[in-house]
Amino acid sequence: xxxxxxxxxxxxxxxxxxxxxxxxxxxxxxxxxxxxxxxxxxxxxxxxxxxxxxxxxxxxxxxxxxxxxxxxxxxxxxxxxxxxxxxxxxxxxxxxxxxxxxxxxxxxxxxxxxxxxxxxxxxxxxxxxxxxxxxxxxxxxxxxxxxxxxxxxxxxxxxxxxxxxxxxxxxxxxxxxxxxxxxxxxxxxxxxxxxxxxxxxxxxxxxxxxxxxxxxxxxxxxxxxxxxxxxxxxxxxxxxxxxxxxxxxxxxxxxxxxxxxxxxxxxxxxxxxxxxxxxxxxxxxxxxxxxxxxxxxxxxxxxxxxxxxxxxxxxxxxxxxxxxxx
Amino acid sequence: xxxxxxxxxxxxxxxxxxxxxxxxxxxxxxxxxxxxxxxxxxxxxxxxxxxxxxxxxxxxxxxxxxxxxxxxxxxxxxxxxxxxxxxxxxxxxxxxxxxxxxxxxxxxxxxxxxxxxxxxxxxxxxxxxxxxxxxxxxxxxxxxxxxxxxxxxxxxxxxxxxxxxxxxxxxxxxxxxxxxxxxxxxxxxxxxxxxxxxxxxxxxxxxxxxxxxxxxxxxxxxxxxxxxxxxxxxxx
Amino acid sequence: xxxxxxxxxxxxxxxxxxxxxxxxxxxxxxxxxxxxxxxxxxxxxxxxxxxxxxxxxxxxxxxxxxxxxxxxxxxxxxxxxxxxxxxxxxxxxxxxxxxxxxxxxxxxxxxxxxxxxxxxxxxxxxxxxxxxxxxxxxxxxxxxxxxxxxxxxxxxxxxxxxxxxxxxxxxxxxxxxxxxxxxxxxxxxxxxxxxxxxxxxxxxxxxxxxxxxxxxxxxxxxxxxxxxxxxxxxxxxxxxxxxxxxxxxxxxxxxxxxxxxxxxxxxxxxxxxxxxxxxxxxxxxxxxxx
Numbered sequence: 001x002x003x004x005x006x007x008x009x010x011x012x013x014x015x016x017x018x019x020x021x022x023x024x025x026x027x028x029x030x031x032x033x034x035x036x037x038x039x040x041x042x043x044x045x046x047x048x049x050x051x052x053x054x055x056x057x058x059x060x061x062x063x064x065x066x067x068x069x070x071x072x073x074x075x076x077x078x079x080x081x082x083x084x085x086x087x088x089x090x091x092x093x094x095x096x097x098x099x100x101x102x103x104x105x106x107x108x109x110x111x112x113x114x115x116x117x118x119x120x121x122x123x124x125x126x127x128x129x130x131x132x133x134x135x136x137x138x139x140x141x142x143x144x145x146x147x148x149x150x151x152x153x154x155x156x157x158x159x160x161x162x163x164x165x166x167x168x169x170x171x172x173x174x175x176x177x178x179x180x181x182x183x184x185x186x187x188x189x190x191x192x193x194x195x196x197x198x199x200x201x202x203x204x205x206x207x208x209x210x211x212x213x214x215x216x217x218x219x220x221x222x223x224x225x226x227x228x229x230x231x232x233x234x235x236x237x238x239x240x241x242x243x244x245x246x247x248x249x250x251x252x253x254x255x256x257x258x259x260x261x262x263x264x265x266x267x268x269x270x271x272x273x274x275x276x277x278x279x280x281x282x283x284x285x286x287x288x289x290x291x292x293x294x295x296x297x298x299x300x301x302x303x304x305x306x307x308x309x310x311x312x313x314x315x316x317x318x319x320x321x322x323x324x325x326x
Numbered sequence: 327x328x329x330x331x332x333x334x335x336x337x338x339x340x341x342x343x344x345x346x347x348x349x350x351x352x353x354x355x356x357x358x359x360x361x362x363x364x365x366x367x368x369x370x371x372x373x374x375x376x377x378x379x380x381x382x383x384x385x386x387x388x389x390x391x392x393x394x395x396x397x398x399x400x401x402x403x404x405x406x407x408x409x410x411x412x413x414x415x416x417x418x419x420x421x422x423x424x425x426x427x428x429x430x431x432x433x434x435x436x437x438x439x440x441x442x443x444x445x446x447x448x449x450x451x452x453x454x455x456x457x458x459x460x461x462x463x464x465x466x467x468x469x470x471x472x473x474x475x476x477x478x479x480x481x482x483x484x485x486x487x488x489x490x491x492x493x494x495x496x497x498x499x500x501x502x503x504x505x506x507x508x509x510x511x512x513x514x515x516x517x518x519x520x521x522x523x524x525x526x527x528x529x530x531x532x533x534x535x536x537x538x539x540x541x542x543x544x545x546x547x548x549x550x551x552x553x554x555x556x557x558x559x560x561x562x
Numbered sequence: 563x564x565x566x567x568x569x570x571x572x573x574x575x576x577x578x579x580x581x582x583x584x585x586x587x588x589x590x591x592x593x594x595x596x597x598x599x600x601x602x603x604x605x606x607x608x609x610x611x612x613x614x615x616x617x618x619x620x621x622x623x624x625x626x627x628x629x630x631x632x633x634x635x636x637x638x639x640x641x642x643x644x645x646x647x648x649x650x651x652x653x654x655x656x657x658x659x660x661x662x663x664x665x666x667x668x669x670x671x672x673x674x675x676x677x678x679x680x681x682x683x684x685x686x687x688x689x690x691x692x693x694x695x696x697x698x699x700x701x702x703x704x705x706x707x708x709x710x711x712x713x714x715x716x717x718x719x720x721x722x723x724x725x726x727x728x729x730x731x732x733x734x735x736x737x738x739x740x741x742x743x744x745x746x747x748x749x750x751x752x753x754x755x756x757x758x759x760x761x762x763x764x765x766x767x768x769x770x771x772x773x774x775x776x777x778x779x780x781x782x783x784x785x786x787x788x789x790x791x792x793x794x795x796x797x798x799x800x801x802x803x804x805x806x807x808x809x810x811x812x813x814x815x816x817x818x819x820x821x822x823x824x825x826x827x828x829x830x831x832x833x834x835x836x837x838x839x840x841x842x843x844x845x846x847x848x849x850x851x852x
Contacts, residue, residue, distance in 0.1 A: 054655050054658065054659070056658075056662065100837070100838045101837065101838075105654075106654050106655045106658065107598045107654065107655075107658055108792070108837070110658055111598075111785070111788055112833075112834065112837055114785065115785070115789075115830040115833050115834055116834075118785070118826060118827070118830050119827060119830050119831065119834075122823065122824065122826060122827045122830075125823060126821075126823065126824070179424065179425055179428045179429070179434075182414070182417055182421055182424075182425045183414075183425050183429060185414075185415070185416050185417070186414030186415060186416070186417060186422075186425065188415070189412075189414075189415040189457075190412045190414075190415075192376065192396070192408075192412070193408070193412035193413070193414055194414065194425070194429075195375075195395075195396040195397045195400070196374060196376075196396060196397075196400055196405075196406050196408070196472075196473075197400055197405075197425065197426035197429055197430045197472055197473070197475070197476050198397050198398075198400035198401045198426070198429040198430035198431075198476055199397055199425070199429045200395075200397045200429075201397065238781070242662075242666065245659070245662070246663075249659060278674060280673055280674060280677065280678070281670040281671070281673035281674035282670070283666060283670050284666065284667050284670030284671055284674065286663075286666060287663045287664065287665070287666030287667035287668075287669075287670060288663070288667055289663070290659060290660070290662065290663030290666065291645065291660055291663040291664060291667070294649065294656050294659050294660045294663065295645065295648050295649065295660070298650065298651070298652070298656060
């Protein structure tokens with residue numbers, strides 16, 4: 001992203017939004033929730049774009065991250081930030097169980113992960129002694145106070161999730177433009193073509209899986225400390241998979257900003273408009289949106305808009321990047 | 327440098343290679359010929375690590391590399407091209423070479439990349455999309471380029487000349503000759519054209535039905551009655 | 563205890579029948595189009611709701627809902643085919659996402675139309691217990707198991723004897739060769755979707771008569787069907803039968819020996835087991851690696 005544009009975005013996110021929306025708790029909470037979805041959407045797109053694997057089970061990593069972080073703080077007295085990190089690591093460790101599925105073709109991997117989500121949900125319900133079972137965990141410690149500022153407030157939560165998402169976006173962008181990113185993208189069409197020049201393709205894919213799980217786990221942990229409550233049906237619900245997928249496809253999963261903007265737009269519209277029109281079953285519109293996007297603009301809305309507005313956003317790197325890091 | 331010891335490869339009921347033993351030394355240019363289906367590409371697959379033999383050993387520079395996966399062998403110095411070019415999509419020609427160099431040698435040397443580009447006459451297309459904007463002979467050149475970028479000691483060329491018309495073919499042959507002289511690497515080359523092989527290689531190995539039936543100079547090999555029979559259809 | 567186990571085996575066997583119908587539909591479509599229809603379970607569910615409508619609105623036996631269920635399921639099937647065939651590139655993955663979206667649409671449509679309440683047949687006749695020896699079940703379970711077996715047998719006959727059936731098998735195993743033999747692959751694909759719809763409608767009505775239905779059931783049905791096809795291995799009708807019964811029995815045993823909460827888990831665990839230990843399924847012959 002051009003530096004100028006980046007600074008403008010930062011000012012918008014850290015300056016304008018808090019100033020304008022601070023009083024409005026309702027809109028703030030929608031924004032925080034949509035950014036939560038945005039984070040997962042980013043992690044999902046990372047796995048899809050770089051790892052080359054479409055997943056229908058990211059809710060698994062979200063839930064695992066949520067529970068591990070919550071339990072760390074509640075049972076072991078670990079401070080919240082550290083617990084969140086452990087939540088991410090826990091989700092990454094959980095993804096080790098998915099590793100064997102990497103060698104499967106697309107649909108099988110997507111559904112293998114879905115099976116994991118279900119399994120974790122049921123496990124979380126059954127091991128009630130540890131996880132509080134279906135009754136759930138109440139009173140999860142909130143986000144801490146930093147420099148005298150209460151991060152547990154709506155505004156505080158907003159700042160935290162925004163920062164998390166921005167950091168993830170930065171990491172994603174770095175990898176994408178590195179040699180590893182090149183190799184990963186080349187692997188989609190022919191893994192052998194990359195292995196024959198020395199790329200350890202299996203390792204790279206595994207690392208993308210860990211990273212995606214780690215990111216999603218941290219988001220899940222954030223959410224746990226934000227709403228201070230968890231139960232298996234909530235933590236592992238399919239919405240945590242579905243909404244990010246819709247967001248990423250709508251916004252354009254091949255781009256960096258696509259999933260983020262897509263999440264904010266889709267979630268906000270869903271909560272603010274759709275929910276009031278069709279209180280029960282409003283997600284039907286999301287399903288339709290998904291279908292329409294795949295059929296008419298599989299690359300998402302952002303690239304479409306970009307083209308329409310006459311700007312050429314270079315999604316695939318065409319310029320000679322000879323001095324990239326790594 | 328490369329030693330194959332009684333390599334046998336079986337797929338289900340089919341024996342692709344049977345007890346093939348072969349050794350290639352430093353800076354040798356060896357041709358590998360044989361009728362279609364004789365097992366030439368399979369042999370390349372075994373050497374580069376794409377296929378696991380059901381029997382036999384593969385030694386590279388005295389190390390047993392049988393257990394080494396493909397990417398490791400590439401890093402050790404075994405470079406290989408595919409019969410059907412497989413450029414890395416979504417990357418430019420230069421980026422293809424950079425990735426190959428970065429992962430095949432562990433570091434990036436921009437001068438070497440430019441050198442390879444010039445040597446293969448690809449500098450004009452260096453910033454074009456490798457998968458979309460290249461002609462067949464350029465794609466083949468890129469295949470060679472990628473392998474070269476990994477700084478190999480042994481280069482396996484799988485029918486690089488197939489499908490090219492005469493002018494490109496001749497230019498390519500010249501490039502191949504210069505390749506050996508300039509980079510001082512060993513080359514094992516699969517080709518169908520006897521003339522090409524005879525002019526490029528000082529040594530030729532012949533495979534037929536998975537077995538090595540001849541190994542010697544082009545004159546020796548191509549006057550060998552068994553070899554002639556295999557080409558005109560006589561069976562193993 | 564032994565009686566309990568016998569009973570579980572029996573119940574599992576009976577439920578395996580309906581599972582088989584659902585799984586076969588999914589497998590057929592995958593065979594011809596190489597597409598996994600993630601909205602398949604919702605199609606079954608829709609048929610089940612048709613049975614509900616028949617019983618609650620028109621006060622007739624849900625069995626008479628078959629024609630309506632058939633129409634509903636086949637309409638959906640054709641619609642899905644139409645949409646999937648419109649996908650431009652990267653069909654394997656895009657169809658997954660598309661049918662995922664269609665599934666969401668259907669689930670929510672059912673939710674909107676009929677609310678989240680659970681329903682099941684109120685017909686006492688169908689719920690009548692039928693016992694012989696240590697085996698006991700509802701009349702509906704037994705009946706529909708019989709119906710399933712008949713349908714499966716009919717399907718088998720169709721696949722091996724009829725023109726379209728054999729065309730489906732041809733396209734599934736080698737599309738190009740089939741084209742060379744004059745088979746129109748597109749028409750065959752539609753046929754496979756329609757047949758899947760027929761199977762789904764029977765399974766749906768069976769579901770309503772033997773169990774409970776609610777909108778969220780759609781995706782778990784699809785998942786279960788997918789698991790069975792993986793268990794069975796690609797391209798094996800007997801495999802699907804065995805797989806379905808296996809899942810049915812495994813679920814039943816889990817409920818009896820452990821707890822009903824773990825019922826769903828059984829299928830998942832079996833799935834993962836097969837995926838990593840027996841990648842070709844129990845009977846499959848083709849490699850499935852990416």
